[in-house]
Amino acid sequence: MRDTPFLVVDVELLEQNLAGMAAHARRLGLALRPHAKTHKTVEIARRQLAHGAVGLTVATVAEAEIFADHGIDDLFIAYPVWAAGPRAERLRALADRVRLRVGVDSIEGVRMLAASRAVVTVAVEIDSGHARSGVAPAEAAAVASVALDAGLGVDGVFTFPGHSYAPDRRAAAAADEQRALQTARDGMLAQGIPCPLVSGGSTPSVEHTAPGLLTELRPGVYPLLDAQQWELGSADPGRIALTAHATVVSRRGRRVIVDAGNKALGADRLAFATGFGRLPDHPEARIVALSEHHATIELPETAAVPALGTVLRLAPNHVCSAMNLADRVVAVHPDGREEEWAVAARGANT
């Protein structure tokens, strides 16, 4: 028996999710390079590779270092890394021991990277509608050209269609992604720059990915899933493999408070969310308030109000945030065996 709150990975559901995405990528004929920022966990990374992933995507040099320390040797930092200060030396050391691809989205960034003398290839980040980092599709060739002139290998282009995080925009985001990557790739080819890599994908949009253009998919959330994917319509609640176990500590009327707050679940709440997470076993319940150590759960008239001391399972809104709050998770195997998995890259932000 463990004191709540703690995070539980259902290994059977995890395996089903891993197998499902691997099959989807195979059907499309695409390489799968899952984003490991979701789980930050060596055990899950190894399972992704066992299901045929070609390598991992990560967000930071620190994440890459940790997965490299555990023998994972093909990594893509899908982020416009600014290779200054100690980071330049870290990149150089990392590139000496793994195959490393790095994102770029500016000429200045390319020049910093080249100056670091890290032996990496680059991929140019394209903004396909999420309006975050990335250049406009038509600008990709200019950045790639500077990279080639600076002596860096250019793999191609990538994007994150993050505007897929809206229930009615999943298919449209996939179409935007396709269009933006096509423009970027065509622009490179028109300049005589080869573009073997065309990389995209997000968990909400990936079922709408069309075959023919993309060569690589980088979804992150799919192994574990969360309340956001449930409410987006991209995952059935029965597939959510990561839940927080929490105890009812206070009760009043149709509301109970459990001891998992935003320091366990994360505070993420996108506009479409019905609350601060969901309860897979009580789909009628809503998490109406969340503070650091309190989640306030409201039950409708039709549902029984759980007694004090009851342990409930909560799906966080955003599993990437919840995993990044935990030093370890409890993995429950199909035979009931429990194991602790370290969230090895927790907090690896640099």
Place this chain on the structure above:
Amino acid sequence: MRDTPFLVVDVELLEQNLAGMAAHARRLGLALRPHAKTHKTVEIARRQLAHGAVGLTVATVAEAEIFADHGIDDLFIAYPVWAAGPRAERLRALADRVRLRVGVDSIEGVRMLAASRAVVTVAVEIDSGHARSGVAPAEAAAVASVALDAGLGVDGVFTFPGHSYAPDRRAAAAADEQRALQTARDGMLAQGIPCPLVSGGSTPSVEHTAPGLLTELRPGVYPLLDAQQWELGSADPGRIALTAHATVVSRRGRRVIVDAGNKALGADRLAFATGFGRLPDHPEARIVALSEHHATIELPETAAVPALGTVLRLAPNHVCSAMNLADRVVAVHPDGREEEWAVAARGANT
């Protein structure tokens, strides 16, 4: 030189904030028992005690254990602890080595606590308008009476006027707090139950605390402060002692992206917030979007757009969340000396 992002504590501002709140409590004639969930840091806790705090408030048994391990021996777990499973034994062991007060807000919770045989006193939590945990003021005496019958010492009553987190409700929340605590205390006295402890306070409301009724203040955020306190009007931006240092990695038009996302800052955003944090050195800027490793900062026409590679200082919306994401922070002393402080109770949720 350090790779961004990282958190920095300005020790001079920290000391000013500590001294200011200590003086405020002294002026009111109240004991100060700061909530350590904000900083989770032994070095800051010791400074609070040096400024005259009577002990610490914490949110969890795990936080209490960690501060006890560092010699802090008077602790209040201001939370309706459910003393089941391993937690019962942990409470018992903890109460053997420190003076321990525990929150209760139900008769069942009191009975679990008594059954644990932990040598603790209790304080009854009152809901003063925040609508989270806590009993109605008139119910305090009933819970206290059960505690006494069960052989637990009763210190008195406490509340958290968390509805002070709205710019126009700070004074009103303090008045609600006063009224609720008065009713609860009077109810206990009417039943012949002594109520030496009347504990309240939150950083936004504490300047409105009236003398005469309360005996103890438990603000948390005041040593470090954050963008929420700035936007609430309870702190000048020049007093914010904790900032994330982050590098501009991408730039487009009047927007820049820095490498501190919600995995460094936290995702908290209350209704009144103008964005996902603020920049104390650029009050005109807004953090218009935040994802795991990207903060998107928008500058008005009147401001220069920082160059790629520029390091900016960001005040998180909620410092408690940001501290709980970091394993350590950089403390910068007035003489420029830098020191790393461990966030010792990071992740201590159980």
